[in-house]
Amino acid sequence: MTASSDRRLPNPTPRPDDERDQLERIWSTPKGWRILSAVNNTAVGVAYIGGAFLFFLMAGVLALVMRTQLSVPENQFLDQDLYNQIFTVHGTTMMFLFAVPAIEALGVLLLPQMLAARDLPFPRLSAFAIWAYMIGGLVFFSTIFYDLAPKGGWFMYPPLTLTEYSPGHNADFWLLGIGFIEISAIAGAVEIVVGTLKTRPPGMSLARMPIFAWSMLIFAGMIMFAFPAVILATMLLEIERSFGWPFFTAAKGGDPLLWQHLFWFFGHPEVYIIFLPAAGLVSMIVPTMARHRLVGYNLIVVALIATGFFSFGLWVHHMFTTGIPALSLGFFSAASMAVAIPSGIQVFSWIATMAAARERFRITTASLFVLGFLFIFTIGGLTGVLVALVPLDFQLHDSYFVVAHFHYVLVGGMVFPLFATFYYWITMVSRNQLSERVGRWVFWLMFLGFNIAFLPMHWTGLSGMPRRIWTYPPSLGWDGLNMISTVGAFILAAGVLLFVVDLLRRFRPGQRENENPWGAGTLEWLPADVYSTRSIPRVSSREPLWDQPGLAEDVEAGHYYLPNAPTGGRETIVTSPVEAEPEYIIRMPGNGWGHVWAAIFTAACFLLLTVKVVVPALICALLAIASCIAWAWQLDHGPGKEPVEIGGGIKLPTYMSGPSSHSWWAMSVLILVAASLYVAFAFSYLYLWLVSPQVWAPHGSPPLPTPSWAIGTALLLALGTAIIVVANRLLPAPGRRDIRGVLLLFLAAACLAAAGLVELFVHWNSGLRPTANAYGAMVYMASALNLQVAFAVLIMAGFTVARAFVGRVDRERRVTFDNTLMLFVYGVAQTLLGLILVHGFPRAVG
Amino acid sequence: MVHSGSPGQKQHVTSIVRLIAYLLAGPLIWAVQFSIVYAVHTLACAISPGETAIGGWLLLFMVGVTAASVAAALAILLCGRRIRRAVCGGSNAAGWTAYDIISGFLIILSVVAMSWSGVAIGLLETCDQTQM
Numbered sequence: 017m018t019a020s021s022d023r024r025l026p027n028p029t030p031r032p033d034d035e036r037d038q039l040e041r042i043w044s045t046p047k048g049w050r051i052l053s054a055v056n057n058t059a060v061g062v063a064y065i066g067g068a069f070l071f072f073l074m075a076g077v078l079a080l081v082m083r084t085q086l087s088v089p090e091n092q093f094l095d096q097d098l099y100n101q102i103f104t105v106h107g108t109t110m111m112f113l114f115a116v117p118a119i120e121a122l123g124v125l126l127l128p129q130m131l132a133a134r135d136l137p138f139p140r141l142s143a144f145a146i147w148a149y150m151i152g153g154l155v156f157f158s159t160i161f162y163d164l165a166p167k168g169g170w171f172m173y174p175p176l177t178l179t180e181y182s183p184g185h186n187a188d189f190w191l192l193g194i195g196f197i198e199i200s201a202i203a204g205a206v207e208i209v210v211g212t213l214k215t216r217p218p219g220m221s222l223a224r225m226p227i228f229a230w231s232m233l234i235f236a237g238m239i240m241f242a243f244p245a246v247i248l249a250t251m252l253l254e255i256e257r258s259f260g261w262p263f264f265t266a267a268k269g270g271d272p273l274l275w276q277h278l279f280w281f282f283g284h285p286e287v288y289i290i291f292l293p294a295a296g297l298v299s300m301i302v303p304t305m306a307r308h309r310l311v312g313y314n315l316i317v318v319a320l321i322a323t324g325f326f327s328f329g330l331w332v333h334h335m336f337t338t339g340i341p342a343l344s345l346g347f348f349s350a351a352s353m354a355v356a357i358p359s360g361i362q363v364f365s366w367i368a369t370m371a372a373a374r375e376r377f378r379i380t381t382a383s384l385f386v387l388g389f390l391f392i393f394t395i396g397g398l399t400g401v402l403v404a405l406v407p408l409d410f411q412l413h414d415s416y417f418v419v420a421h422f423h424y425v426l427v428g429g430m431v432f433p434l435f436a437t438f439y440y441w442i443t444m445v446s447r448n449q450l451s452e453r454v455g456r457w458v459f460w461l462m463f464l465g466f467n468i469a470f471l472p473m474h475w476t477g478l479s480g481m482p483r484r485i486w487t488y489p490p491s492l493g494w495d496g497l498n499m500i501s502t503v504g505a506f507i508l509a510a511g512v513l514l515f516v517v518d519l520l521r522r523f524r525p526g527q528r529e530n531e532n533p534w535g536a537g538t539l540e541w542l543p544a545d546v547y548s549t550r551s552i553p554r555v556s557s558r559e560p561l562w563d564q565p566g567l568a569e570d571v572e573a574g575h576y577y578l579p580n581a582p583t584g585g586r587e588t589i590v591t592s593p594v595e596a597e598p599e600y601i602i603r604m605p606g607n608g609w610g611h612v613w614a615a616i617f618t619a620a621c622f623l624l625l626t627v628k629v630v631v632p633a634l635i636c637a638l639l640a641i642a643s644c645i646a647w648a649w650q651l652d653h654g655p656g657k658e659p660v661e662i663g664g665g666i667k668l669p670t671y672m673s674g675p676s677s678h679s680w681w682a683m684s685v686l687i688l689v690a691a692s693l694y695v696a697f698a699f700s701y702l703y704l705w706l707v708s709p710q711v712w713a714p715h716g717s718p719p720l721p722t723p724s725w726a727i728g729t730a731l732l733l734a735l736g737t738a739i740i741v742v743a744n745r746l747l748p749a750p751g752r753r754d755i756r757g758v759l760l761l762f763l764a765a766a767c768l769a770a771a772g773l774v775e776l777f778v779h780w781n782s783g784l785r786p787t788a789n790a791y792g793a794m795v796y797m798a799s800a801l802n803l804q805v806a807f808a809v810l811i812m813a814g815f816t817v818a819r820a821f822v823g824r825v826d827r828e829r830r831v832t833f834d835n836t837l838m839l840f841v842y843g844v845a846q847t848l849l850g851l852i853l854v855h856g857f858p859r860a861v862g
Numbered sequence: 863m864v865h866s867g868s869p870g871q872k873q874h875v876t877s878i879v880r881l882i883a884y885l886l887a888g889p890l891i892w893a894v895q896f897s898i899v900y901a902v903h904t905l906a907c908a909i910s911p912g913e914t915a916i917g918g919w920l921l922l923f924m925v926g927v928t929a930a931s932v933a934a935a936l937a938i939l940l941c942g943r944r945i946r947r948a949v950c951g952g953s954n955a956a957g958w959t960a961y962d963i964i965s966g967f968l969i970i971l972s973v974v975a976m977s978w979s980g981v982a983i984g985l986l987e988t989c990d991q992t993q994m
Contacts, residue, residue: 213878222881223960314960318967325889326975329896341907341989346982347900354975593878706908 026663027551031574035581036550042581043134043547046607053607055139056546061125062445062525064146067153068118072431073516074157075109078102080509083469087502089490099486100167104190105160107170112194113153115290115430116239120145120204122293122437123232127211129444129540130226132555132571134548134588136211137602137678140611140647145203147615148196155623156193159186166190169484171279172253174264174272179257188257188626195250196622198243202689205239208232210681213593217539218577219555220596226538226558227310230317231296234324238289240685241328244693246282248700249275252797258628261786261793263700269714269790271707273338274700280331281696287425288327291393292320294433295362298386301440302366304536305383306373309559312365319358319365326355336409345406352404359397363390380534381455385436388463392428396421399474414484417477423470435462435515443533444540447526454518461511468504472497537562543572551576551663552589555596582660583670589662590678600672601660603653610647614640645815652679652819654829655750673831683835687842690805694846697801701794701853705861713791713858718783725778726855729771733844736767740840747827758813758820761836765813768843769806775799775850798850805843812836880949885961887938888969895931895976899924899983907989921983928980932973939969 045051045059054060082102085094094102124142128135136142159165166186168177177187212233216225225233252263253275262268264275303310310316332340332348367390370377377383399421403409412418435458442450476497481488488494532541537559542549553576557563570576577598578589586604591597617640624633655671662668674680705712713720739760746757776799786796816832819825825833883890906920938945943962 223958314963315967317960317964318971321885321964322889322968322971325886325893329893329975341903343903343982343986343989344900346986347896347903347979350979350982351896351975354971354978357971357974594881706905709909 025570025575026554026577026666027575027579031579035574035579038581039547039550040545042584042586042606043545045546050607052612053609055135055143055605055607055611057124057128057135057139057142058445058546060139060143060146061121064121064124064142064149065118067146067150068114068121071109071113071153071157072118073512075106075114076509076512078106078109078160080505082106083502083505085486086488086498088499089488089492089495091487094486096486097167098163100484101160101163101165101186103484104166104169104172105157108166108190108194109153109157110426111170111286111290112197113149113157115426116201116286117149117153118434119232119235119290119293119430120201120208122297122434123204123208123235125445126441126540127208127229127232128215128548129542129544130229130538131211131215131220132217132539132542132549132552133211133215134552134586135604136207137215137588137590137604138207138210138682139586140605140608141203141207144611144615144647145200145207147612148200148203148619151616151619152193152196152200152622155619156189156197159189164189171283172275173279174253174256174275175266177253177257178264185627188254191250191254191257192622192626195247195254196619198247198250201239202243205236205243205689206682206685208236209240209685210678212236214590214678214681215588215602216591216596217552217555218589218591218596218598220591222594224555224558227299227313227316227320228293228296231293231299231320234320235289235293238285238292238324238327240689241692242282242285242289244689245278245696248693248696249278249282252278252700255797256793259787261796262790263704263793263797265790268788269704269708270793271704271790273335274703276335276338277331277703278696278700280334281328284331284334285324285327287422287429288323290426291429292324294389294430295320297433297437298366298389299362300536300538301382301386301436302369303559304440304534305378305380305386306369307375307378307535308369308373309537310365311368311372312361313558315361316365319361322358323355326351326358330355333404333409336406337413342406349404349406353401356397356401363394363397366390380439381450381452381459382436382440384456384459384463385432385439388459389428389432389436392424392432392463392466394428396424396426396428400425412477414482415477416473416481416483419483420470420473420477423466423473427466427470432462435459438515438519440534441540442523443530444544445525446522447524448522449533450522451518454514458511458515458518461514462508463511465504465506465508465511469501469508470504472500472504476501531568532561542568550574551579553577554664577662577664577666579663582662583657587670589668590672590676592676598662598666598668599676600669601662602672602678603670605650608647608650610643610650614643614647617643641811648815649819652824652829652831654824671829673828673834677831679831679835680838683838687838690842690846694801694849697797698849698853701798701857704790704794705857709861712862714789717789717791720855720858721778721782723855723859725774726851729774729851730848732767732771732774733847736764736771736840737844739767740764740837744833744837747825747830747833750826750828752826753820753823755817755820758817758825758833761833761840762810762813762817764840765806765809765836768840768847769803769810771847772799772803772806775802775847775854795854798854802843802847802850805839805846809836809840809843812839881961884946884949885965885968887965888935888972891931891935891938891969892972892975895927896979898927899979902927910989924983925980928976928983932976932980935969935973935976939966939973942966942969 043056045054045056085091085099164186166189168182168187172190175181212229255261256263262270264270264272299310299316329351330348333352336345403412403418403421439450439455476494479493481494531543539560541561550572551574553567553571560567581587583603586606587601590599590602592599617636621633621636621640624636657670659667659669743757743760743764746760748754779795784792784795786793813836816825816836819832903924942965946962
């Protein structure tokens with residue numbers, strides 16, 4: 017009897033010889049220029065992280081230019097205008113084009129391996145996200161070379177960024193470019209949420225999930241709720257700049273502070289969006305180097321969730337000096353201090369794991385970066401508690417102390433763990449390990465350089481140097497400190513340069529020879545190829561490679577689940593979200609071009625809109641939609657295949673619709689994102705009312721349309737809902753072609769669009785104009801957001817009709833229908849809320 | 863072969879939603895307390911601008927909301943496992959014990975956050991603006 021059969025493996029007998037070849041053929045990465053069409057998580061992940069690192073290097077060069085300018089007083093190296101552009105592009109690039117994409121890239125690259133899935137459930141969505149991000153990011157960054165870069169700082173506060181004070185297209189590049197890239201981040205978040213909850217290996221319940229997967233799940237959840245606020249803010253500001261709707265103009269009832277609320281509702285969680293996954297990476301590295309299980313796994317999960325949650329209650333601590341009542345400041349100050357507790361839990365857990373190691377904690381380059389992270393991030397956390405104290409913040413606000421603080425948090429909390437990651441996981445994508453000897457030089461140069469650069473900034477700030485000044489007079493005592501900071505910055509850069517040289521010297525794409533060089537316990541260290549692991553294991557602990565003897569050999573021999581490709585295409589196992597029991601086989605799309613073209617045309621549309629070339633932009637928008645349709649046409653294979661056996665007597669269906677299907681989950685996530693955006697809008701509406709409650713609507717505004725209009729619109733929505741109920745019942749049986757049901761679906765979508773148009777018409781007819789005041793702008797914005805959803809529903813309904821016409825929609829093959837239905841229902845709810853807000857609220861308060 | 867919206871599927875969806883609700887009970891109560899206190903306070907100060915004390919009723923309301931929130935969180939903490947069995951099902955196996963621990967500690971952290979921010983209510987004038 018073999019060892020394999022002793023362990024009651026799902027597929028204990030030897031596997032056919034040609035199975036592995038079949039897997040390799042199905043999952044092969046295209047060669048040459050066709051690699052652009054690749055969707056494998058390894059190919060896309062490496063390109064994604066390569067792109068993010070490129071932006072890190074470019075933004076780092078800008079930092080060196082700034083430090084050169086500030087090294088001596090009254091320096092004429094840069095002029096003020098260019099300096100403004102450089103610090104704006106530096107901050108924006110680091111936050112939007114490096115930090116968040118780098119984390120998403122790691123998610124795309126590492127998560128499938130950690131979960132032993134063949135890939136994430138929407139590989140083309142990941143690929144779309146990276147191409148959209150690369151194109152948009154490169155164009156945005158290049159504006160620095162054409163005097164077109166924005167100048168308002170990475171948070172782009174109005175009124176400075178309104179047309180009156182920032183004419184030209186510079187600010188628009190930020191608003192449309194970054195707004196577009198945020199959409200790419202949301203696409204990544206959808207992928208990560210569904211992937212983490214639905215493609216874990218059998219047996220990997222939530223309580224057994226690797227900490228990095230927990231952190232990515234929370235990261236994606238935070239993106240879902242934080243990013244819509246800044247997307248709305250960028251929409252409002254761009255609309256004000258382009259069409260004069262005065263959301264932020266105080267003279268017309270708007271308020272520049274609205275921008276700050278929306279921006280920081282995103283901006284503060286953003287810090288933790290960046291930090292939490294990095295902490296997740298550290299939680300994976302520390303146990304391996306300590307050769308001991310993570311001490312306090314449950315507490316780390318508590319800390320991740322608590323930090324993610326509390327971070328949404330801190331945004332006002334960026335606004336302590338804006339005149340908010342003291343009691344409110346007290347709430348936010350307290351919350352800012354409270355968030356230090358979960359962060360502290362993590363730090364103590366890592367230290368305890370190191371201390372608990374039976375043998376000495378291994379000091380590798382990755383470990384050094386982890387230790388450097390602990391030191392630097394802890395200092396950043398402590399100064400964070402200082403700036404959470406309102407009286408001290410009044411003194412330190414907008415000074416170099418704050419610059420030092422957030423660099424300690426972000427570089428310590430994200431860049432150092434990222435470098436640890438490079439050294440730790442490089443062999444997953446490269447045949448060669450990076451040099452440990454060079455790595456130690458890299459670490460010490462970066463660690464010392466960083467501290468020499470940023471530690472003095474605390475004193476520069478305390479002695480009164482404001483941030484963002486392009487030069488300073490010699491008599492203020494800042495000269496020496498600034499020179500030291502500049503020297504430190506160049507030492508830090510030397511460390512990064514050395515890393516790049518070593519990377520170029522040693523990086524060779526391919527599979528590692530030593531599968532588990534560090535002796536780690538998690539699944540990403542299983543033997544893998546382009547198809548990920550040969551078979552998908554059943555997991556019975558948090559460190560399966562430590563606790564399940566022979567696991568790697570059995571997985572590689574195909575003794576676990578799905579050792580082959582029973583549907584003849586790309587596929588992986590979908591499991592239940594809590595206990596991870598197998599539910600069905602997801603058939604995934606392979607390499608393709610639709611998503612690439614969609615990304616190119618979407619980027620082109622946004623960029624052309626930036627420079628107000630409207631007609632070509634609209635053409636690109638149409639082409640982007642066409643590309644998306646071509647891409648989506650190949651999805652939803654339908655239930656054509658019989659259930660397949662994956663091993664252990666388990667037979668799984670190869671098609672799923674309804675609440676267990678991954679598309680249902682993705683649509684739910686997307687609807688949550690849309691709902692977050694509309695809640696942010698409702699907040700904005702109420703906020704502007706709160707700014708001037710006595711004049712809502714302002715004196716002289718036309719009276720509200722009579723209630724009968726709102727009731728009529730609501731009835732139109734009710735009619736659409738009734739129609740869709742009938743449509744659902746008219747779907748044909750499998751194998752039959754009947755488009756009556758989907759035509760009714762389209763009719764319901766038309767009712768939703770008509771409701772939005774009626775709203776627009778009645779307000780226009782009443783004489784209200786969006787440019788007249790902030791109230792009018794908000795009323796029209798409600799309709800614009802509703803019509804945006806209605807437009808999407810119409811496109812999807814049209815797509816469903818086309819598929820039904822060729823017999824690809826029926827009672828069983830109904831994913832397309834269901835997705836449209838879900839968005840329709842959401843659209844009805846959102847429009848009803850809009851009616852209550854626009855018609856009901858002013859009557860209730862006034 | 864297709865599966866479409868079977869009761870088993872819906873159970874999987876509700877099971878994760880219930881588990882998330884159980885895990886996040888503490889932070890959700892904190893979010894509700896924080897939102898109500900901040901919104902009502904901001905609203906009251908905006909409607910009665912310039913008043914240093916807008917009345918005992920507001921103070922009472924905010925203290926009441928905070929106390930009720932802390933009490934609710936503590937009640938869930940004390941009856942956590944029973945609530946979890948009723949809401950999520952599950953056993954006392956290791957996985958579920960982990961969820962109990964996570965939920966419990968999140969409640970404790972939330973109680974600390976609510977109590978700590980509640981201190982501000984007692985110490986600070988309601989609508990005063992801090993002077994630079």
